[in-house]
Structure formats: structure tokens, C-alpha cells
Amino acid sequence: MDTLQHWRYFIALEREFTETLRYVEYTPNQQSVFSFEFARLLMLACSELDVVFKVACATVDPNASPDSIGAYFECLSKKYRLVSEEVRVDRYSEVLKPFDGWTKDHPPAWWSAYNKVKHRRHEHFELASLKNTIHALTGLFVGNLLALNELGLISNVFDGPILLGRDSEPGHLMVETGYKVDVL
Numbered sequence: 001m002d003t004l005q006h007w008r009y010f011i012a013l014e015r016e017f018t019e020t021l022r023y024v025e026y027t028p029n030q031q032s033v034f035s036f037e038f039a040r041l042l043m044l045a046c047s048e049l050d051v052v053f054k055v056a057c058a059t060v061d062p063n064a065s066p067d068s069i070g071a072y073f074e075c076l077s078k079k080y081r082l083v084s085e086e087v088r089v090d091r092y093s094e095v096l097k098p099f100d101g102w103t104k105d106h107p108p109a110w111w112s113a114y115n116k117v118k119h120r121r122h123e124h125f126e127l128a129s130l131k132n133t134i135h136a137l138t139g140l141f142v143g144n145l146l147a148l149n150e151l152g153l154i155s156n157v158f159d160g161p162i163l164l165g166r167d168s169e170p171g172h173l174m175v176e177t178g179y180k181v182d183v184l
Helices: 005-020 036-060 069-076 109-127 130-150
Strands: 087-089 094-096
Touching: 005 036, 005 130, 036 069, 036 109, 036 130, 087 130, 094 130, 109 130
Parallel strands: none
Antiparallel strands: 087 094
16 A cells, blocks of 8 residues: 555645635635635545544554544544644745644534535535635645654655645644654
8 A cells, every 4th residue: 555645645735726826816805715626625635634534543543433523633632732733834924723723522614614515515615715725735734744643654755745834843743854743
């Protein structure tokens, strides 16, 4: 099995998202812009995050069988503090916290948007927004770094993101210097 396939898929999605910025400028006024392309990327990023979290949970707690965002929170919170993780959007000098406020019973807003777009797009298409899509992508970035750490593969990553980055202080997931995160 190719153990870096999830990382390469994230890199492909990040590049596709970056292409959308040729048409919709990333500004505070544009965060609510929605489109079929954002809907597609939101669904792909969240669907992949579901898989990546399953991979990570299998090593964090081999006895767990998580099947929902709340169950992933319970599993991953045994070892990691994802709610405090930050991701830089380098081109725009912005920092996002994709899991801010996440609890067992309260998923991130972008995850709720994903489910509404997936199941009732005809009523919630406006949730396929630039804001929800980039938050989902940053969540996938963090999730991938966590899974790579759990699998011991961080040092095997050579193809890095072009839009997203991490800070270097302790407590952050890093590709460049190995994985660091607050561990309980």
C-alpha cells in the first residue's frame, strides 16, 4: 500500500483550491462567495479528512472504531489538542484555526456546512463558500500531518503545500522540522 497517498491527494486538492483564487480574490468581502467548484472541493476535502482521521485513530487508539466527527474528536483528543492548531495562509498573511471550538457534540462550522451541502445542497448551496472550503482544506492539512506523524512518515514528505504553512514554535504540526504538537 502507498502510505503517502493521502498526503499527495491533499497536495492535489490544495493546488486545485489555489487555482480558484484566480477568479475569487481571498478577501473578507469574498468569504461568503459560493460556487460549484467550492462545493466540489469542500466535499472532497471533508471526505478525505474522514479517511485520514480513521487512519490516525487506528494508531492513536487501535480499539476505537470512530464513525463520526464527534467520535474522531474523542479518539484524537486522547493524545492531541487539535482545537489549538493553527495554519498559515501564507499568500494572505492570515492564520486559521480549523478546529477551533470543536467538541464531541459540536463539530467545526465548516464540517456542518459540508454535511448540509452533501445531503441538502438544494437548500444549503450557499454554504459551499470560499470560507468553508479553505477551512476544510486547512483541517485536511492538519489531519494529514497528524496521520503522517502517527505512521512515522513525516520525514518521507518532500512535496510541500504552496498556499498553507505552519509556524515553527512548539505545539504545531510541521512538515519542515518534524511533527510537534501538544501531547497529553
